[in-house]
Amino acid sequence: MARIGSRPREIGKAGWGWTAFTSVVSLIYFFPVLWIILTAFKTRSDALAVPPKFFFTPTLQNFTNVFFRESITAQAAQATEFPLYFFNSIFIAGTSVFLALILGTLAAYGFSRYPLRGNDTYLFVILTTRMLPPIVVIIPIFLMFRLTGLAGSYWGIILLYTAFNIPFSVWLVKSFFDELNPEIEDAARMDGAGEKRVFFAMCLPQILAGLAATFVFGMILTWNEFIFALLLTGVETRTVPVAMARTMGGEIGVDYGLLAAIVTLFLIPIFVVTYILQNQLLRGVTFGTVKK
Amino acid sequence: MAAVRSQEEGGFFAWMMAPERRGPMLVAPALIVLFVMNIFPLLWSFGLSFFNYRANRQDIPDFVGLRFYERVLTDPDVWERFQTTALIVGSSVLVQLILGFLLALMFANQFPLRRVLLMLVLAPMMLSFVSVGVFFKLYYEPTFGLLSQAVRVFTGSTYAILGSPTGAIIAIVIADAWMWAPFVMLLVLAGLVSVPKYLYEAAEIDRASWWRRFRTITFPYIRSLLLLAVLFRTIETFKLFDIVYIITEGGPGTATETIAVYTYRVAFQFFRTSQSSALAYIILFVVIVLTNLYLYAVKQREREVS
Numbered sequence: 009m010a011r012i013g014s015r016p017r018e019i020g021k022a023g024w025g026w027t028a029f030t031s032v033v034s035l036i037y038f039f040p041v042l043w044i045i046l047t048a049f050k051t052r053s054d055a056l057a058v059p060p061k062f063f064f065t066p067t068l069q070n071f072t073n074v075f076f077r078e079s080i081t082a083q084a085a086q087a088t089e090f091p092l093y094f095f096n097s098i099f100i101a102g103t104s105v106f107l108a109l110i111l112g113t114l115a116a117y118g119f120s121r122y123p124l125r126g127n128d129t130y131l132f133v134i135l136t137t138r139m140l141p142p143i144v145v146i147i148p149i150f151l152m153f154r155l156t157g158l159a160g161s162y163w164g165i166i167l168l169y170t171a172f173n174i175p176f177s178v179w180l181v182k183s184f185f186d187e188l189n190p191e192i193e194d195a196a197r198m199d200g201a202g203e204k205r206v207f208f209a210m211c212l213p214q215i216l217a218g219l220a221a222t223f224v225f226g227m228i229l230t231w232n233e234f235i236f237a238l239l240l241t242g243v244e245t246r247t248v249p250v251a252m253a254r255t256m257g258g259e260i261g262v263d264y265g266l267l268a269a270i271v272t273l274f275l276i277p278i279f280v281v282t283y284i285l286q287n288q289l290l291r292g293v294t295f296g297t298v299k300k
Numbered sequence: 301m302a303a304v305r306s307q308e309e310g311g312f313f314a315w316m317m318a319p320e321r322r323g324p325m326l327v328a329p330a331l332i333v334l335f336v337m338n339i340f341p342l343l344w345s346f347g348l349s350f351f352n353y354r355a356n357r358q359d360i361p362d363f364v365g366l367r368f369y370e371r372v373l374t375d376p377d378v379w380e381r382f383q384t385t386a387l388i389v390g391s392s393v394l395v396q397l398i399l400g401f402l403l404a405l406m407f408a409n410q411f412p413l414r415r416v417l418l419m420l421v422l423a424p425m426m427l428s429f430v431s432v433g434v435f436f437k438l439y440y441e442p443t444f445g446l447l448s449q450a451v452r453v454f455t456g457s458t459y460a461i462l463g464s465p466t467g468a469i470i471a472i473v474i475a476d477a478w479m480w481a482p483f484v485m486l487l488v489l490a491g492l493v494s495v496p497k498y499l500y501e502a503a504e505i506d507r508a509s510w511w512r513r514f515r516t517i518t519f520p521y522i523r524s525l526l527l528l529a530v531l532f533r534t535i536e537t538f539k540l541f542d543i544v545y546i547i548t549e550g551g552p553g554t555a556t557e558t559i560a561v562y563t564y565r566v567a568f569q570f571f572r573t574s575q576s577s578a579l580a581y582i583i584l585f586v587v588i589v590l591t592n593l594y595l596y597a598v599k600q601r602e603r604e605v606s
Contacts, residue, residue: 022409030406030417037403038420040478041427043446044435056444111330118326130327132595137338139591141539143563144580147573148341148348151355171337174330203322232428234542239568249430253546256434264438271431278426282419289422290486297598298487298528 045275047268055264070269090266092244093251097231100162100247104169105226109219111170112177117207119178120185121193131179135295138175142235150239160242168236173226176295180225183296184218185211221285225292228278342584349577356571368578378579380554381562388472388558389537395477396533397526400484407485408492425482433546436475440547465555468548472556475543480533487529491522494605524601531594535587559583 035042047055049066075091119127137145149168150159158164193206201210212219234249241247246254248270255262282289291299317325349368353361372378407418424432439446442460451459461467495518503513541560544550550557550565557565563583567576 022411024412026409026411027413027417030411031413033403033406034417034420037478038423040435040439041420041423043439044431047435058444059449060444060446111333115327115330118323122323122326124323124327130331132591133339134330134334135595136588136591137334139535139587139594141541141560141563141583141587143539143541143560143567144584144587145338145341147567147576147580148345149337150568151348151573152341152344154355167333168337171333174334178330203319228426232430234428234430235564249428249542252430252434253542256437256546262434262438264435267431267434271427271435274428274431275423278423279419282422282426283415286415286418290490293425293483293486294528294532297595298490298525298601 041275044268044271047264048272050265050268052263052265055268070265071273073266074269074273089246090248090251090270093246093248094270096241096245097248100165100169100245101227101230104166105173105223105230107166107170108173108177108226109181109223112174112222113181113212113219115174115178116181116185117211120182121190131182134175134178138172138179138295142233146236146239149236153240159240160245162245165237165240165245165247168240169230169233172233172236173230176226176229177222180222180292180296181215181218183291183299184215187299188214218288221288221292224277224281224285228281231274345577346581348574349581351574353574354571355567355573361574364574368575369582372575372578372582377554378559378562381557381559384469384555384557385538385540385559388469388476388540388556389534391469392473392476392480392537392540393530393533395473396481396484397530399477399481400529401488403481403485404488404492407489421485422482424479427479429479429542430546432475432479433543436471436543437547440471462548463552465552468552468556472540472544472547475547476537476540479543480536483533484529487525488522491525492518495521524597524604527597528594528601531590531597535590535594538583538587538590 046062048070049068050061050064051067051069054061054064073090074094118124119131124130153159153164156164158167188211193210196206196210197203231247232249233247234253237247237250238253241250252267252270255267285292315321348361350363350365351361352364352367353359403421407414407421438444440448440461442448442458442463447461448458451457461471499517500513503517508516539560540558541564544556544558544561545564548556550561559579560583563576563579566572566579
């Protein structure tokens with residue numbers, strides 16, 4: 009396990025002086041994100057003020073606009089669809105990541121405990137499908153969805169995202185199964201525990217934290233996905249990234265406050281993840297290929 | 301006796317659950333979904349790349365063999381896009397390595413509030429490409445943008461970084477490298493924390509110089525991780541689409557049009573479906589080679605660690 013947060017190198021214990029230095033560097037690095045957060049609390053004119061405003065009277069209007077259709081002005085007409093897009097993003101990502109996690113966990117257990125002939129080849133092919141640029145996969149998928157009428161439906165995009173998440177789930181969950189001690193499982197079998205019992209009562213509980221991490225990372229990846237959603241969602245199933253990108257080309261000007269509010273809302277789970285799951289982060293972002 | 305009975309009663313279900321079929325049965329559902337949604341479509345587009353087909357026309361596609369591969373490989377436009385992609389990937393990965401390495405050095409000590417500060421630095425990596433694209437476009441904007449405003453303090457005039465080809469490439473590289481340097485940092489950090497303490501203590505006694513300590517103690521521990529970082533980021537940056545699509549749309553002219561953006565245009569703006577499929581297969585080939593290298597590096601490192 010990558011002990012990034014819990015057990016740093018023992019040498020080089022630095023004190024508050026180092027904290028001060030690191031704080032300055034971290035804040036500079038974080039500045040573009042900080043500016044997004046500040047923009048989320050600004051009025052439309054403050055957001056685009058020249059020179060930029062560091063001090064202003066904060067407003068919560070942008071956040072209410074994400075969830076409620078209040079404004080009826082032409083300017084906000086485009087923006088008021090965001091509650092739907094927000095729901096779409098959560099519903100589509102949630103369902104497909106959950107499905108992928110179930111299928112992926114089963115497959116990971118299979119690959120880890122009952123290796124097939126050519127186990128590594130299967131795993132390689134699975135990883136390759138994930139490493140491919142979406143544009144390679146999207147051309148035939150687009151044609152396929154057009155033929156089957158799946159384009160623009162919830163089912164289509166959920167199915168695609170499930171497939172999109174399976175490689176990630178398989179590799180990540182497998183890395184957790186690989187760390188368990190199979191001898192203990194064998195001992196349990198000797199004592200008469202059935203295969204189901206070994207899987208559900210012994211293996212799964214030990215990797216619950218890993219499964220949670222897989223789910224959360226999957227959610228972030230899927231929520232952020234753009235190009236599949238751009239080409240395969242319709243008006244009713246549009247997700248947040250597509251809607252955000254679409255506002256960029258509009259003639260009525262971009263409502264940066266609203267977009268900033270959406271990004272800010274999404275920062276909350278990101279902070280929770282990077283704080284609580286810091287030890288799993290390295291494994292999460294490398295699909296379980298680097299553990300320590 | 302019990303086994304025989306359960307087999308008689310269970311029928312198909314028992315056949316499926318037989319111990320020797322346990323592995324295949326566990327992996328089958330995932331593989332089926334992958335086959336239907338990924339591999340089958342890829343085979344289809346492989347077939348399409350040998351026919352003349354446009355997704356926006358009703359014509360019956362006719363067989364043209366390798367013509368599209370020939371056309372794509374000899375097309376100067378395609379080579380130009382590959383060069384653009386190589387330039388962006390090369391510079392972005394290099395900047396990510398340097399930034400990530402420095403950030404890792406900073407966090408390789410234990411100090412108060414370390415976890416909280418680490419969280420700030422890791423945040424960019426978890427944002428979506430679209431958010432990064434949208435807001436960096438705002439930062440690069442000549443009138444309201446922070447960059448232009450900052451430049452104006454010094455020069456007195458606004459600055460349109462996206463106006464020139466070089467500027468646009470730098471702008472894309474900054475956005476991408478800023479987003480992904482934390483990834484390199486995570487990998488390097490994992491290497492740095494794995495260096496045994498006694499090696500540094502021994503070096504201290506020998507009065508080894510900073511550079512010598514780094515070269516003989518630290519570097520061997522992070523070498524394999526650096527290689528992994530380079531390969532992983534190269535594969536990922538090779539896909540670069542969203543940021544370019546939002547910040548520059550490939551412009552000015554075609555200065556920042558990466559191979560992914562170009563393929564998107566060929567496929568969905570010009571509707572040259574077959575040509576884009578051929579192009580996609582060339583990309584596929586590159587990614588397969590890179591993924592192979594990556595997994596080889598992973599194996600290499602696992603051998604080192606254990």
